[in-house]
Amino acid sequence: MERPQTVDNDFLYAQIASRIEEQIKQNLLRSGDKLPSVRALSQEQGISINTAYKAYVELENMGLIEARPKSGYYVKFSSARFAKAPETKPPLKNIEQTSVGQMIAMVYQNMSEDSVLSLSRSAPPLSLIPMAKLSKSMVAAMRNSPSANVNYENLQGNVSLRKQIAKNAFNWGGRITENDVVTTQGCMEALIFCLRALTKPGDTVAIESPTYFGIFNVMLSLDLKVLEIPVDPDTGIDIDYLAQAIDKVDIKACLFVPNFSNPIGCCMPDERKQQLVTLLTDKKIPLIEDDIYGEIYFGKSRPRTCKSFDTEGWVMLCSSVSKSLAPGYRVGWCIPGRFKDQIINIKMMHTISSATPTQAAIAHFFETGRYDLHMRNLRRTLYTQCLRYTQAIATHFPENTKISRPQGGYALWIELDKSVNAFELYQAAMTRHISIAPGQIFSTDARFTNFIRISFGIPYDNMVEQSFKILGELIKTLDNIKA
Amino acid sequence: MERPQTVDNDFLYAQIASRIEEQIKQNLLRSGDKLPSVRALSQEQGISINTAYKAYVELENMGLIEARPKSGYYVKFSSARFAKAPETKPPLKNIEQTSVGQMIAMVYQNMSEDSVLSLSRSAPPLSLIPMAKLSKSMVAAMRNSPSANVNYENLQGNVSLRKQIAKNAFNWGGRITENDVVTTQGCMEALIFCLRALTKPGDTVAIESPTYFGIFNVMLSLDLKVLEIPVDPDTGIDIDYLAQAIDKVDIKACLFVPNFSNPIGCCMPDERKQQLVTLLTDKKIPLIEDDIYGEIYFGKSRPRTCKSFDTEGWVMLCSSVSKSLAPGYRVGWCIPGRFKDQIINIKMMHTISSATPTQAAIAHFFETGRYDLHMRNLRRTLYTQCLRYTQAIATHFPENTKISRPQGGYALWIELDKSVNAFELYQAAMTRHISIAPGQIFSTDARFTNFIRISFGIPYDNMVEQSFKILGELIKTLDNIKA
Numbered sequence: 004m005e006r007p008q009t010v011d012n013d014f015l016y017a018q019i020a021s022r023i024e025e026q027i028k029q030n031l032l033r034s035g036d037k038l039p040s041v042r043a044l045s046q047e048q049g050i051s052i053n054t055a056y057k058a059y060v061e062l063e064n065m066g067l068i069e070a071r072p073k074s075g076y077y078v079k080f081s082s083a084r085f086a087k088a089p090e091t092k093p094p095l096k097n098i099e100q101t102s103v104g105q106m107i108a109m110v111y112q113n114m115s116e117d118s119v120l121s122l123s124r125s126a127p128p129l130s131l132i133p134m135a136k137l138s139k140s141m142v143a144a145m146r147n148s149p150s151a152n153v154n155y156e157n158l159q160g161n162v163s164l165r166k167q168i169a170k171n172a173f174n175w176g177g178r179i180t181e182n183d184v185v186t187t188q189g190c191m192e193a194l195i196f197c198l199r200a201l202t203k204p205g206d207t208v209a210i211e212s213p214t215y216f217g218i219f220n221v222m223l224s225l226d227l228k229v230l231e232i233p234v235d236p237d238t239g240i241d242i243d244y245l246a247q248a249i250d251k252v253d254i255k256a257c258l259f260v261p262n263f264s265n266p267i268g269c270c271m272p273d274e275r276k277q278q279l280v281t282l283l284t285d286k287k288i289p290l291i292e293d294d295i296y297g298e299i300y301f302g303k304s305r306p307r308t309c310k311s312f313d314t315e316g317w318v319m320l321c322s323s324v325s326k327s328l329a330p331g332y333r334v335g336w337c338i339p340g341r342f343k344d345q346i347i348n349i350k351m352m353h354t355i356s357s358a359t360p361t362q363a364a365i366a367h368f369f370e371t372g373r374y375d376l377h378m379r380n381l382r383r384t385l386y387t388q389c390l391r392y393t394q395a396i397a398t399h400f401p402e403n404t405k406i407s408r409p410q411g412g413y414a415l416w417i418e419l420d421k422s423v424n425a426f427e428l429y430q431a432a433m434t435r436h437i438s439i440a441p442g443q444i445f446s447t448d449a450r451f452t453n454f455i456r457i458s459f460g461i462p463y464d465n466m467v468e469q470s471f472k473i474l475g476e477l478i479k480t481l482d483n484i485k486a
Numbered sequence: 487m488e489r490p491q492t493v494d495n496d497f498l499y500a501q502i503a504s505r506i507e508e509q510i511k512q513n514l515l516r517s518g519d520k521l522p523s524v525r526a527l528s529q530e531q532g533i534s535i536n537t538a539y540k541a542y543v544e545l546e547n548m549g550l551i552e553a554r555p556k557s558g559y560y561v562k563f564s565s566a567r568f569a570k571a572p573e574t575k576p577p578l579k580n581i582e583q584t585s586v587g588q589m590i591a592m593v594y595q596n597m598s599e600d601s602v603l604s605l606s607r608s609a610p611p612l613s614l615i616p617m618a619k620l621s622k623s624m625v626a627a628m629r630n631s632p633s634a635n636v637n638y639e640n641l642q643g644n645v646s647l648r649k650q651i652a653k654n655a656f657n658w659g660g661r662i663t664e665n666d667v668v669t670t671q672g673c674m675e676a677l678i679f680c681l682r683a684l685t686k687p688g689d690t691v692a693i694e695s696p697t698y699f700g701i702f703n704v705m706l707s708l709d710l711k712v713l714e715i716p717v718d719p720d721t722g723i724d725i726d727y728l729a730q731a732i733d734k735v736d737i738k739a740c741l742f743v744p745n746f747s748n749p750i751g752c753c754m755p756d757e758r759k760q761q762l763v764t765l766l767t768d769k770k771i772p773l774i775e776d777d778i779y780g781e782i783y784f785g786k787s788r789p790r791t792c793k794s795f796d797t798e799g800w801v802m803l804c805s806s807v808s809k810s811l812a813p814g815y816r817v818g819w820c821i822p823g824r825f826k827d828q829i830i831n832i833k834m835m836h837t838i839s840s841a842t843p844t845q846a847a848i849a850h851f852f853e854t855g856r857y858d859l860h861m862r863n864l865r866r867t868l869y870t871q872c873l874r875y876t877q878a879i880a881t882h883f884p885e886n887t888k889i890s891r892p893q894g895g896y897a898l899w900i901e902l903d904k905s906v907n908a909f910e911l912y913q914a915a916m917t918r919h920i921s922i923a924p925g926q927i928f929s930t931d932a933r934f935t936n937f938i939r940i941s942f943g944i945p946y947d948n949m950v951e952q953s954f955k956i957l958g959e960l961i962k963t964l965d966n967i968k969a
Binding site: 132137138145150155189195203217328331354361 | 594609612615617618620621624625628629633634635636637638639671672674675678682686687700703704707709808811812813814815816832834835836837838839840841842843844847
């Protein structure tokens with residue numbers, strides 16, 4: 004009897020590569036270790052020479068191994084050096100909102116300058132977006148609409164798009180229908196609608212620390228106070244800290260990024276997500292769950308969301324296609340649970356409806372299955388880039404540098420020597436046309452002074468490599484000046 | 487020597503029709519007057535029989551004259567009956583915000599029901615939108631963009647679109663460049679960004695009375711107080727009233743619709759606009775000028791804007807293509823004067839940027855000259871519809887009905903007998919599947935109880951005619967019940 008063929012040959016090399024990768028990560032294979040020859044691997048695993056070769060090329064692309072001329076393949080990367088993840092810091096007391104605001108404005112502004120290599124922007128580069136296929140979806144959407152998409156869209160959002168969002172929700176453990184979804188102009192608008200539905204000026208909202216600097220601007224503009232809750236790289240939001248804070252402060256809402264928090268990149272384990280939802284449901288505090296990075300996972304499967312543990316409608320999930328497909332389309336959504344009517348009402352007041360053509364195009368892109376295919380490629384590519392960036396930092400930055408090990412998303416969170424001022428590094432790097440995000444802008448009190456965030460969205464090439472060399476030198480110079 | 491040919495023959499009939507129309511309006515020709523025969527008109531004016539015939543058909547389409555079998559053409563419409571425009575009312579003291587809010591929600595919700603003939607919606611009907619051409623512009627925009635419009639758009643807005651907006655501004659007396667324009671997601675978002683830039687919760691904003699009900703929702707959601715300034719059908723905003731109010735109340739901003747105010751449809755004369763801008767500049771009070779209807783003029787030329795009199799940047803002009811071309815595209819803009827940086831900052835916080843494909847498509851539509859052509863057709867058609875709707879109301883509504891004479895826009899503001907409760911009429915009409923906007927929702931204190939707003943966007947046909955018959959009967963019934 005023949006065994007059923009379960010694995011497509013096309014993916015066999017990837018499977019082999021993945022096994023070796025696992026051994027390197029678990030430190031069973033260490034930096035400098037020689038790997039079996041291609042022929043030996045082929046015999047050992049019962050695979051063709053060609054497949055064995057492809058597996059090594061894959062690992063080489065990931066920056067995990069290197070081919071030494073006339074010598075064979077060697078392990079290049081070792082996670083041992085980065086055993087300690089960056090520390091988290093408890094919030095301080097003195098808040099200097101203005102100066103953080105000024106830094107944010109400066110970083111934002113420089114981010115999109117053409118002459119600058121942006122290692123500060125967390126978004127897919129053009130080369131990773133299936134532009135032609137997306138354009139085809141737009142053309143199809145124009146053709147398929149009897150009214151050519153000129154009319155106001157359904158207030159709650161394009162029905163086909165909402166159906167696709169509901170269908171995809173299955174992957175994160177959601178059991179929802181299109182009636183549960185409200186579309187928005189990107190994730191940011193979804194977050195703002197939630198905050199406006201839940202808060203009045205002067206109210207307090209709990210957020211992560213460190214957190215995405217865009218959030219501070221939003222809080223400031225809505226006149227909200229923020230309470231920063233520490234995030235652990237492995238377990239996510241510090242739930243005990245939050246529970247104590249709830250007893251002391253009147254928190255009107257929490258705004259967290261449980262999947263691949265920005266900048267730390269940590270993914271909260273399922274049981275912790277459930278714990279968080281239980282706590283908040285018990286206290287009747289709504290959780291605004293920013294899941295914009297949820298689809299960019301490096302593990303085997305899509306992580307669940309807090310929303311998937313939400314039985315009483317206190318979780319408002321917000322997301323978009325801006326990090327995965329087309330930021331320029333401004334297509335996002337909210338699954339607002341018990342606050343659906345308020346969100347629809349605010350949307351009506353604010354924009355009447357979201358743009359019709361872009362929603363229809365994204366719906367079509369989903370429907371054709373193009374999205375799933377694209378996401379598989381994007382995840383694999385970003386994971387490879389994540390590893391290569393990590394390797395480059397390990398190579399060019401000082402010995403005592405600590406690097407996060409993100410399980411998804413776009414960013415590495417890097418702790419430098421305490422003597423290094425990240426904002427000074429940012430300014431020095433800008434003179435060399437490299438943009439990084441200094442740690443100061445990730446808290447209201449600028450306390451992550453010796454941290455930087457590096458985004459690995461840009462494909463790794465010589466220019467990126469060169470930038471890391473320059474950054475490494477700049478860090479060492481700053482270090483010496485202080486010392 | 488030949489005289490230069492200044493008038494295209496194709497437009498001669500329209501010119502003749504326009505002259506006769508003027509005579510009817512000035513009451514030189516009265517309802518029931520017989521008009522010269524087609525042959526007589528041809529001889530009298532030195533035009534061809536065909537042109538004379540076309541002129542009469544045009545006037546017939548406008549509902550101004552009628553052909554009686556075997557007898558000739560007669561004047562049908564007389565403005566004499568409606569010599570008195572609807573009264574304006576000074577603001578009352580007791581405010582019942584909740585009940586007005588409930589009415590607004592009800593009217594909004596029913597507005598988009600398919601089975602209902604919506605005489606309450608002020609927007610171009612599908613039949614008046616050049617859908618195929620707009621789709622072509624979208625396809626061209628996708629083709630012309632090297633990045634297929636997937637990337638974040640320029641924060642201030644698509645440059646080509648801003649150039650076109652600046653170019654069009656010439657028509658309303660504006661001398662601006664693309665640097666003065668910030669694009670938004672429709673006019674409503676522009677208005678909200680302005681209000682957020684200028685006010686804090688609890689502040690007071692002056693608005694017109696009566697005014698578009700959407701404004702109340704916005705004010706409510708931003709926690710702003712409104713001060714209602716009466717509008718005169720001929721001269722617009724009561725500037726004296728406003729000047730007195732400024733001395734008594736701390737007004738943080740004014741939000742007015744000087745061109746074809748909704749619902750009255752009045753166009754503020756130029757010298758009054760200038761007066762208003764002078765007053766506000768003097769008092770350093772910003773004017774948010776909602777010019778969304780500015781392009782829908784029935785007169786010979788585009789009315790100027792307050793912005794065109796603004797020398798010191800206190801006027802923030804807001805507009806969009808939602809009333810003229812494609813509401814579903816959500817393409818609007820703001821020309822924020824001295825508040826440009828604040829508007830850009832709020833836009834960045836709120837949405838990062840506006841959608842790329844829709845802005846690019848509208849820019850292309852403008853560039854090709856399609857917009858100008860479309861607008862000429864739209865204005866002519868809407869003006870004709872305005873006259874036919876007026877005629878139908880004059881025919882089917884009670885004798886003492888007063889009708890506004892809008893100089894542009896989409897709406898007729900109708901004053902019924904004092905005994906008629908417009909909200910009751912709205913409810914009765916809904917049972918007959920006709921949606922109108924009751925006067926109560928156009929002020930915060932529901933004081934326009936015997937007014938209704940009828941929008942003439944839907945092409946006049948038997949169904950519309952029938953609806954006016956039904957409405958007329960309902961009014962008479964409501965009238966009798968009270969009497």
